[in-house]
Amino acid sequence: MILAIAHKEFRSLFVIPSTWLILGALQFILAWFFLARLDAFLQVQTQLAQLANAPGVTIAVTTPLFGTVALILMMLIPIFTMRLIAEERRNQTLILLMSAPVSDSHIVLGKFIGLMLFLLLIIASCILMVLTLAAGTQLDTGLLLTNALGIVLLAASYVALGMYVSSLTAQPAVAAIGALAIFFGLWLMEVSAMENDNIWRSLTPTSHFQSFNNGLLNSTDLIFFLLFCTAFLLLTIRRLHNNRIYS
Amino acid sequence: MSVTAPITLSARNLIRCFGQREVIHGISLELRHGEVLGLLGHNGAGKSTTLQMLTGALLPHSGQIEICGFDLSRQPQNAKARTGFLPETLPLYREMSVNDFLIFAAKLHRMPRAQIEDALTETKRRCGLQNHGKKTIGTLSKGYQQRVGIAQAIIHQPEVIILDEPTVGLDPSQIRDIRTLIRELGNMHSVILSTHLLGEVESICDRVEIMHHGRLIYGDSSTKMQQYGSQPGFIVTLLAPPVLSELQAIIEVQQVDQLSATQFRILHAANTNPSAALLALAAQHGWQAEQLVPLRTRLEDVFMQITQDDKL
Numbered sequence: 001m002i003l004a005i006a007h008k009e010f011r012s013l014f015v016i017p018s019t020w021l022i023l024g025a026l027q028f029i030l031a032w033f034f035l036a037r038l039d040a041f042l043q044v045q046t047q048l049a050q051l052a053n054a055p056g057v058t059i060a061v062t063t064p065l066f067g068t069v070a071l072i073l074m075m076l077i078p079i080f081t082m083r084l085i086a087e088e089r090r091n092q093t094l095i096l097l098m099s100a101p102v103s104d105s106h107i108v109l110g111k112f113i114g115l116m117l118f119l120l121l122i123i124a125s126c127i128l129m130v131l132t133l134a135a136g137t138q139l140d141t142g143l144l145l146t147n148a149l150g151i152v153l154l155a156a157s158y159v160a161l162g163m164y165v166s167s168l169t170a171q172p173a174v175a176a177i178g179a180l181a182i183f184f185g186l187w188l189m190e191v192s193a194m195e196n197d198n199i200w201r202s203l204t205p206t207s208h209f210q211s212f213n214n215g216l217l218n219s220t221d222l223i224f225f226l227l228f229c230t231a232f233l234l235l236t237i238r239r240l241h242n243n244r245i246y247s
Numbered sequence: 248m249s250v251t252a253p254i255t256l257s258a259r260n261l262i263r264c265f266g267q268r269e270v271i272h273g274i275s276l277e278l279r280h281g282e283v284l285g286l287l288g289h290n291g292a293g294k295s296t297t298l299q300m301l302t303g304a305l306l307p308h309s310g311q312i313e314i315c316g317f318d319l320s321r322q323p324q325n326a327k328a329r330t331g332f333l334p335e336t337l338p339l340y341r342e343m344s345v346n347d348f349l350i351f352a353a354k355l356h357r358m359p360r361a362q363i364e365d366a367l368t369e370t371k372r373r374c375g376l377q378n379h380g381k382k383t384i385g386t387l388s389k390g391y392q393q394r395v396g397i398a399q400a401i402i403h404q405p406e407v408i409i410l411d412e413p414t415v416g417l418d419p420s421q422i423r424d425i426r427t428l429i430r431e432l433g434n435m436h437s438v439i440l441s442t443h444l445l446g447e448v449e450s451i452c453d454r455v456e457i458m459h460h461g462r463l464i465y466g467d468s469s470t471k472m473q474q475y476g477s478q479p480g481f482i483v484t485l486l487a488p489p490v491l492s493e494l495q496a497i498i499e500v501q502q503v504d505q506l507s508a509t510q511f512r513i514l515h516a517a518n519t520n521p522s523a524a525l526l527a528l529a530a531q532h533g534w535q536a537e538q539l540v541p542l543r544t545r546l547e548d549v550f551m552q553i554t555q556d557d558k559l
Contacts, residue, residue, distance in 0.1 A: 004354040008340075015342045096338035096399070099302035100355040101327035244306045 001102050005110025009084070010117050022079070026072065027125060033068055034129050037061045058140035062130050063213055066147040069126055070209055073119070073155050074187060078179035080118070081162030084111045085236075086175035104240040108233055112159060119155045123148065143215040150212020153225035157205045158183060160232035167239040252279040255329075255406045255437040261300055261310035263293075271296055271461045273310070276439075278407065283433035285452035286441040287550065293461040294441040295335055298411050301439070302332040315406050328357050331400035335411040337392055338399070341385030345376060345395055348384060349402050356403035366402050373428065374398040390421040397425070401432060408432055410440040414447060426451050445547050457553055465553045480514035480542045481522060482506065486535035497521050497528065512542070 013019045041060040048054040088094040097107050127148055133139060162179040169175050186204045193201035201207045205228060208221040256278040263271040271293050278284055288294050299305040301312060303319050303326065312319040317326040340348055349370065353363045371377050374394040379387065384395055393413070400408055413429065414422045430451050432438055442448065448455055457465040486509055488494075494503045494511060499521040502514040515521050522539060529536040 001355075001357070004351065008351050011347070012340060012342060091341075092334065092336040093338045093340060095299070095304050095332075095334050096352070097355070098304040099299075099327065099330070099332045099334075100352075101324040101357055102355060103324070244304065245308075 001106045002110045002113065005097070005102070005107060006114035006117065009111050009114025013080070013114075013118050022076070023122070026076070026122060029072070030065070030069065030126055031129065034061065034065055034126075037064055038133075056140055057133060057137055058130070058143050059215070061133070062140075062144055062147055063215075065126060065130065066151055067213055069123070069151055070154055070206065070213070073122075073151070073158060074183045074206075075180065077119070077155065077158040077162050078165075078176040078183065080115055081159060081166050081179055082172040082176040083166075084115065084163050085166040085240075086169050087172040089170040090172060098240075098244065104237045107240060108163070108236045112156075112163060112233060115159050115163075116152075116156060119159070120152065123151055123155065126151075140215070146212050146215050146217050149217075150209050150221075153212070153222070153229075154205055154209045157225050157228040157232070160229045160236070164232045164236045164239065167236045167243075252281050254278065255280050256301065256312075256314050256439070258301060258312045259310055261297065261307045261312070263296055263300060263305065263307050269461070271300070271307075274458075274461075274463055276301075276456065276463070278437045278439060280406070280437055281434055282454060283429065283438045283440070283452045285448040285455045286439060286458055287443065287445070287448060287455055288441070288458035289443065289554065292458045294458055295411055297458070298332075298409050298439065298441055299334070301407075302330055302409055303327050304332070304334075324357070328403070329406045331356075331403065331405035331408045333396045333400040333408075333410045333413055335415075337396040339384045339392060339395060342383065344381055344383055345371075345387075345398075346380040348395065349398055352399040353402045356405070358403045366404065370398045370402045373401070373431075375424065390417050393417060393421070393425065397428065401436075404436075406436055408436050408438045410438065412442055413440055414442070414444065445550055457550065459554050479517055479520075480512060482510060482512050482538075482540045482542065483522075483525065483536065484510050484538040485529060486537055487533060489532065489534060494525075497524055499524070509537075514542075 038057075038061055041057055085094065088097070102110075127144065130139070130144060161182065162175075165179040165182065166172075166175040169178070187206050189200050190204040190207045193207075195201075202224075205225065208224045211218045211221050254277055256276070258274060258276045261271055261274045262269060274293075274297055276284075276297075286294050286297065296305065300307045301319075303312075303323055306320070312326075314326040315329045317329070319326045340351075343351070346367065349367055350363055353366060354360075358366060367380075371380060374397055376391070376394055376398060379391060384392060387395065393416070397410070397413065400410065410429065414425050417425065426447065429438060429440065433451070433453070440447075440452070454468050455466065456463050488509060488511070491503060491505060491511075494500065494513065499515050499519040500513055501516060504512045506512055513521070513525070526536055526539070528534070
């Protein structure tokens with residue numbers, strides 16, 4: 001049942017022209033960025049070679065590339081999460097799901113998985129771009145894998161939070177702007193924190209993504225993302241249940 | 248529909264509040280297999296809220312709903328799998344094709360994968376959508392979208408079909424088609440439909456419940472409803488009429504009014520019928536009886552009368 005909903009969400013994204021437009025534009029931007037980083041690396045490569053323990057191409061290209069993907073996803077995900085619940089509520093299609101023999105958790109998980117599958121496509125295209133370097137050099141697969149895992153977890157937590165905001169309103173625009181504002185707030189919280197062990201900083205998904213970005217697999221960060229996702233998914237399920245009682 | 252047909256839906260004492268305000272005050276309903284029940288009421292009487300509670304989209308604050316023996320609050324998935332619902336605003340994903348949407352609806356209602364293909368063909372045939380399977384829902388006309396909405400509610404062959412104002416916004420020929428379809432569905436399943444079109448009730452419903460300010464104030468078969476509050480009688484046309492007193496003298500006749508030179512309205516008690524006696528006399532005395540029409544109240548009048556009685 002979860003899969004039926006996920007499948008429908010995933011497919012319905014591809015019948016909208018704007019999805020293709022976003023995918024195309026995104027691919028263009030990321031490819032441009034990737035090539036720019038690669039070019040920069042090639043220019044300093046000779047100087048780097050003189051250093052002992054010089055950084056390799058993976059860290060010079062992958063880390064900034066995935067850092068950018070993280071920033072772009074922050075701005076992109078609200079556009080997709082607004083459709084999940086707020087738009088269904090506005091178009092009055094939510095009642096189809098509410099009166100069907102599926103539980104609230106199935107609806108929420110189905111929608112979550114459907115959108116994650118779509119985002120995985122974007123992330124996979126980035127990984128493939130980096131993998132093309134394997135033709136000419138040795139890649140640091142560990143760093144690449146932690147980055148991939150980190151970006152998936154970050155996307156998942158953005159989707160969970162965005163979907164919760166989406167479940168609060170019947171106006172897709174409000175859902176998108178609301179989610180974007182919260183993501184920006186969280187991001188500002190991270191960049192404006194003075195010390196490294198600041199409590200505010202430890203609450204933000206982006207700061208936990210940092211260690212993945214640097215190739216560190218830290219169990220604290222892993223647990224943070226899992227808790228973050230679970231919390232907002234549960235809140236969304238609760239919100240849908242309340243919908244049956246109070247609306 | 249027989250009285251012994253199994254009960255497919257029963258609701259007891261449904262109460263629903265919006266905030267502090269109670270809007271549905273203890274509604275109880277029963278629906279049998281093969282029955283079409285019409286829920287009548289003014290706008291804002293609570294029809295849609297009641298129907299949404301019966302489908303589980305809204306939870307009642309108290310009361311119990313059972314569908315085919317499954318309690319809607321304890322075994323929601325079993326109960327909901329046996330209902331099909333067409334809400335007031337069509338719940339259609341406009342960007343999907345008709346086929347994809349109907350398949351999704353079937354999957355959502357836990358229909359086994361192997362049966363979906365046959366069910367899809369059959370449902371499209373019943374709703375007249377054979378040639379529209381590949382079209383995008385958003386491009387269809389309102390009438391066809393309504394058909395897709397109904398198709399979505401019946402594709403999984405539910406025991407109970409709940410339709411909220413199914414013919415709103417359709418043209419007369421589409422209304423006729425949809426009514427025929429509902430009547431056909433009513434013979435095999437149980438149907439509840441809400442409407443404020445009284446003609447709809449007259450033509451397709453076996454039974455009527457009238458809802459007013461969140462209460463059911465009247466429930467009976469739709470033919471009985473037409474006799475509500477009116478005295479039985481008929482209008483007779485006699486081309487060579489006798490004097491009024493001769494008509495009054497006929498046994499069981501309570502009152503005779505002359506409507507025109509040849510037309511008379513004759514009222515009688517509920518359990519008697521003097522028409523046979525009158526016709527016999529007419530033949531005997533050469534009154535030249537031309538027409539005898541039973542008095543029939545318009546459903547509109549009955550409806551207004553019932554809802555106004557309640558206000559007093």
